[in-house]
Amino acid sequence: MLKLKDITLSFGNHIVLDDFNYNFQNGTIYGLVAPNGTGKSTLINVILNNLKPQKGYVEYNELQYNNEKTTVKLHQEICAFPDQSELFSFMTGRDHLKLYANLWHNDPQKVKDIISTLKMKTYIDRKVETYSLGMKQRLCFAMVLATNTSVMLLDEVMNGLDPQNVQLISHVLLNLRAQGKLIIMASHLLQNLQQYADQVLFLKNGKIIENLNNKAETKKYLEFHDSSLINDILEESNYQILPNQTILLPIDKLSQDKFDSIIHILLENNISFTVGKISLEDLFNKFYG
Known part of the structure; x- marks a missing residue:
């Protein structure tokens, strides 16, 4: 040690x-x-x-x-x-x-x-x-x-x-x-x-x-970029907006219906998104802007 x-x-x-x-x-x-x-x-x-x-x-x-x-x-x-x-x-x-x-x-x-x-x-x-x-x-x-x-x-x-x-x-x-x-x-x-x-x-x-x-991190996030539409669909959900305007939304805080609804709206409006654990780049932007 x-x-x-x-x-x-x-x-x-x-x-x-x-x-x-x-x-x-x-x-x-x-x-x-x-x-x-x-x-x-x-x-x-x-x-x-x-x-x-x-x-x-x-x-x-x-x-x-x-x-x-x-x-x-x-x-x-x-x-x-x-x-x-x-x-x-x-x-x-x-x-x-x-x-x-x-x-x-x-x-x-x-x-x-x-x-x-x-x-x-x-x-x-x-x-x-x-x-x-x-x-x-x-x-x-x-x-x-x-x-x-x-x-x-x-x-x-x-x-x-x-x-x-x-x-x-x-x-x-x-x-x-x-x-x-x-x-x-x-x-x-x-x-x-x-x-x-x-x-x-x-x-x-x-x-x-x-x-x-890094190896034990399993928490999943929905990640996409901010827009006026995003503010409407997120409502009171617990999300973070990074300095580069990326939105991170913890999936474990969403009900299945809410998650499905958000994904549907993102697809309907042709908004790109990813689902996965938080990246080191996102954490860097979060901590250092």
């Missing part, structure tokens, strides 16, 4: 994390969702001990960043997605993977499996200076795999990837979860995140404002 207790961090008068508390469990994929500049990357840097909170502590397997010895032990258990600026242009992709495997004392033979899994064989032995942005992004993810750490922190890992590679990495993430890895991801690709995240944490004002159990 990765435990964050009473974490408070501010820059001057600007509080980024405010008495932040959460226990992250192994074998779970967590999504961090918030607009840019509202604490996602800061939270990851606190977990890495790159930023020191003014209050609170980080603990993993009963270890805290108390001294050099415990810090070294924690960094053997926790790895973060490297920035592309940290890549060495004169080295090959394979060199980077071997370097990370050695630094984290992982079996160098696993590098071959990673290259195969991520379909990197055609370019892995070229110098990184020849890589496209998508190739570099995949290499950075491969470097995290080469560490084989228990905790993996991934900040916008899908950036710059085409849909095929987004699905490939999503599949790898599910395999990592099955191995018992703890994965914390900050991502703006909410539709993709909803496919594999177990828990999704929405952050605002330095706190968690919504902790969505």
